[in-house]
Amino acid sequence: MDALHRRRSGDQAGRTGGTLGSGQLAAMLPDLAGVRPAFRHLAREISALILDGRIALHVRLPAERELAAVLNTSRATVTAGYDLLRTSGYAYSRQGAGTWTALPEGRTPHGVARVLAPPDIAIDLARAAPVLPERTLSDALVHIAPQLAHHAETPGYHPYGLPELRAAVADRFTRRGLATRPEQILVTSGAQHALTLIVGLLCGSGDRVMVENPSYPNALEALRRARLRTVSVPVADTGWDIGIMESTLRQVVPQLAYLIPDFHNPTGALMPEEERARVLRAVERSGIWLVVDETLTDIALDLPVPPPFASHAGPGGGGQVLTIGSMSKTHWGGLRIGWLRAPARLVTELAGQRVANDMGGSVVDQLLALHLLAREDELLPPRLEQLRTRRAALGEALTAHLPGWSWRMPPGGLSLWVDLGEPLASPLAERAEECGVRIEGGGRFATHPGVFEQRLRIPYTLPPDTLREAVQRMATALAGGLPLPSTARQSHWIA
Template identity: 60%
Template sequence: MADVRVVHSVDRRLGGKRLADLVTAAVAGEKPGYRALAQAVRTLLLDGRVPLHTRLPAERELASALGVSRATVTAAYDLLRDSGFAASRRGASTWTELPEGRRPTNVAAYPPGPAGGAGGVGDGMLDLAVAAPAAPAAELSEAVAAAAALLPAHAATAGYHPYGIPELRAAVAERFTRRGLPTLPDQILITTGAQQAISLVLALLGRPGDRVLVENPSYPNALDAIRRAGLRAMPVPVTDAGWDTALVESTLRQAAPRIAYLVPDFQNPTGALMGREQRVRILETARATGTWLLIDETIADIALDVPPPAPFASLAPHGVAEQVLTVGSLSKSHWGGLRIGWVRAGSRLITELAMARIPADMATPVLEQLVALHLMGGMDEVLRARLPQLRAARDALAAALTRQLPEWRWQLPPGGLSLWVDLGAPVASSLARAALGHGVRIEGGSRFGADPGTHEHRLRIPFTLAPDLYEEAAARLAAALAAGLDPAGGADPRHDDWVA
């Protein structure tokens, strides 16, 4: 295992000036003593701002950048090694590590139960691990009836549409066009949810060992897809202040990743919204490095306090548009049970993606596509009703947390479906395990980390339940915290882990 970690550390190196800037910000501009320096590095590691298995700068280099003695850095590195947050080998450099006890086991997920739209998962359990709303019941019923009326015309055919039925491809293309990105139907591939779209793109464009730039934290299922494809994640942090564009650009230039997976619109889980200038700079850098940009717009429609953002690809200068692939779905705007997603890309790439899907999944079911076609026609009306409900739920969650857990902190996001809550201590996985016994299913922040064990002081708390449930949810979390946490506790082995 030690040899493997050395290999990982070579791939990532943190320069002395960069670490000094991060440490200085963490200790409020003062020159740190060795304990403060070690604590700052630990905090940066757990917060995901310094990736796991990153080679730390040489002691002399960091001492010079910080303006402290080399003995101070030596003592700090020794303290990090003694506490398990760093490792080294004779003749090799020092790299970031996590002690074994800080590698949390993911919380077990309870399978969905009959409580359905109320937000529970059976037996009074409140589900805060799934950031997706219940279906708009009336609109869904109407869409199912409309689809049934259209089905006989399709039943006379074989029913296989690897690209998607033409009507739905045209509807998705037309929505992109109305949002500011002219799109033709042959630039759209209909998929079985956005997750399939992401997996298809990774499989087609990536090869085992290729680098993929990812945000840290990020959407867990996308990170899992990257790992399963044998790709190497190159994390860049997303903090409460959003993206460090200069760091994204430098990572693109220095690592030359094959693909960059980004969620610029109400990022999951932080809720951050990437600015226009940041998008333009990333597009220009990607053109120089030849990196494919895989843009996840699944949550782009959930704009609560700002106008809906234009598609990321609409800002692409000439010659870069073909490098941008956009994925989306109806899961967050309508219902996750309707497994309809899509990819927007160049028509040639769409053909390659369609051919790549056939060995595993020949086509998305026609009936579901017909339901989606009807829902797409009334999407603006659904959003006009849904966004105020989500805004009310967000405010109810924030108010309940303020009353029940006043020491927790968060930024109120301008859109999206969840709060990214700072607990003030690295206890998220222990709290998530304890919360199961108090009737709450939730995932610790490490589930969203590009490196295991990071974001242990965070919880993602969705606001997709009914507003009147959040006072009870917050009270249960407070009770779990007050009852005491077992840092060595394991996940419930009876259930499989999943999050959405």
């Protein structure tokens, strides 16, 4: 039975439940022992998990007696904690149906807040996102105007994507060493949209998904919101432990795996060719789907652009590899154009999945993408040279002002994965924001709470002078002294 049919056989059972198990919730909570008052601490931790998206909205919380037993606390503590969640707007009750999660009016989920920079923040280092060069967008709009006029005479619905854009993306794969037909391409509203479609079709609630730790936060959040169980494999500055990955695939046999092998976000690591072949063999043996995120593949600063991951499969292989990409990192995040490459039959089913949510992407955006892809050989080299200059400026500023920090210079990508030497990332991020710098601590990229507190992801997408100023402000924030996180609290989190 292939992976698609294996998923369908258990789909209905997986999607009917809306309850968070007591063991699942307990695994996300710190120890309540010695904390007073325990019910306030419990409510605060659960509300933080709801805001962070680790607990979905409108999910039934565990019964009070069950959660109390798992947490080794009194039922009265859980009852009082649930009461506080209800009064603060993070939960509501249905008569005879239990307590369900909610979001208070006026509160913004962290996933949304991370995208929206506060207006008073002068330097935003929380997003590794480039901007379009001056006049590029306006020139492109002028160029596509005649084509847009032609399309205006049609209904404008293209659930698979514009045929000419599908052909252009397929040609890019072919030129990079992976023969691809337009029928194997689905144009999406970004790589995140592609991942959501894949998960929605191939996975059911409770399925296991193998992910890297650390990994891209928005992808991890998409998996959590689909109520999937992540099984993590470590990624260090030096790369992947393929042996652990192979044993995980063999022993766990997840429904799907999600990897970022090219200039990994956030570590910047690049998976060697021989390791890619080993991963593909392990994937073929386990019979799972492998989603390869190539969003950063074209940001190759010190070497040629890597060939597609699926090209390392043998003849007839690679059918289990689903490749997703986007123009957000190479061009502009405001251009919501991405794609996925998959077997043609699966593309057809994914298009059906897509129509259930939207009838197709913007024709204007797709025409712009087609024009920009045609000019890629002209537009991308200056962008890469600019990033090299900014990467060097950031490294020099860190060496000058924060010599105790360490990092490896990545061969591509958009950011440094910096080791602070101490678990200071969260308090430093808070203090830095007071100094006018918004930055993400390493915990945002973790599959479980409480890890990578000694890490910061620092993008080098801003101008050199801005990066130097940001580093100086972070050094000032650090010089003011920061409280170390509680060791007792950290030790309880699952690493």
